[in-house]
Amino acid sequence: MRLAVNIDHIATIREARKTDEPDPVAAAMICELAGAQGITVHLRGDRRHIQDRDVEILRKVVTTHLNVEMAATTEMVRIAQTIKPHQVTLVPERKDEVTTEGGLDVVLHSGNVEKMARQLLDARIDVSIFVDPDLEQVRHCHKIGAPKIEINTGKFADAWRDGANWHPPLEKIALAARAAKKMGLAVLAGHGLTYRNIDAIAAIVEIEELNIGHSIISRASLVGLDAAVREMVALMRNPRPVTPPPR
Numbered sequence: 472m473r474l475a476v477n478i479d480h481i482a483t484i485r486e487a488r489k490t491d492e493p494d495p496v497a498a499a500m501i502c503e504l505a506g507a508q509g510i511t512v513h514l515r516g517d518r519r520h521i522q523d524r525d526v527e528i529l530r531k532v533v534t535t536h537l538n539v540e541m542a543a544t545t546e547m548v549r550i551a552q553t554i555k556p557h558q559v560t561l562v563p564e565r566k567d568e569v570t571t572e573g574g575l576d577v578v579l580h581s582g583n584v585e586k587m588a589r590q591l592l593d594a595r596i597d598v599s600i601f602v603d604p605d606l607e608q609v610r611h612c613h614k615i616g617a618p619k620i621e622i623n624t625g626k627f628a629d630a631w632r633d634g635a636n637w638h639p640p641l642e643k644i645a646l647a648a649r650a651a652k653k654m655g656l657a658v659l660a661g662h663g664l665t666y667r668n669i670d671a672i673a674a675i676v677e678i679e680e681l682n683i684g685h686s687i688i689s690r691a692s693l694v695g696l697d698a699a700v701r702e703m704v705a706l707m708r709n710p711r712p713v714t715p716p717p718r
């Protein structure tokens with residue numbers, strides 16, 4: 472099972488100040504060096520975190536696999552056709568949502584999703600569709616010719632976090648994964664996965680790849696804080712000679 476790290480939150484921190492740090496491109500390099508087999512970013516219509524520049528540079532420097540999540544719109548598909556990431560994941564997008572709220576309703580939007588998926592595949596970009604663990608949705612993904620699906624693990628993750636019964640949502644994910652695999656679809660999964668709930672999902676053998684963002688970036692912000700503070704304390708104790716700014 473491969474891990475693709477979603478680095479959107481790195482860009483969220485940068486955009487909080489509209490500055491140039493932290494750079495998601497640098498974050499991607501660190502993820503790859505640490506063993507991630509893929510990098511995922513979500514290019515949102517409102518560009519609230521990842522920018523077009525990020526995707527352009529990531530396409531040049533990511534050596535593993537670049538997956539770009541996007542809404543199934545003409546604007547986004549055009550960008551993908553130009554930048555040509557290895558993979559596009561079609562996701563639903565709502566302006567005021569905090570994060571992707573659920574899977575794409577491929578049954579309801581099958582005409583548009585099929586058209587966008589076809590255009591991407593024609594541009595030799597692999598296509599995955601983010602769907603809820605629902606057999607009808609999975610069947611529709613297969614019907615419209617998508618080679619991959621990403622199963623939404625959000626409901627399972629919510630149940631786990633809330634101390635609710637997480638067995639039914641887990642079972643749905645396992646069933647959807649099995650059915651998809653039987654249809655010949657490649658099976659990915661993600662959303663809400665953490666260091667605590669990962670074991671149950673990692674045991675589903677049909678799943679080839681997991682997309683994980685929030686939990687990894689959250690952990691990084693804490694395990695990296697000690698070194699970051701020590702570096703600043705050392706600089707303040709031992710200021711370096713100041714050179715005048717360039718004219």
Ligand code: PXP
Nearest residue numbers: 571601661662663682683684685
């Ligand atoms: N998969 C999809 C389609 C997503 O939209 C996201 C969040 O951007 C993820 C996976 C990763 O979810 P999380 O940040 O909760 O790990």
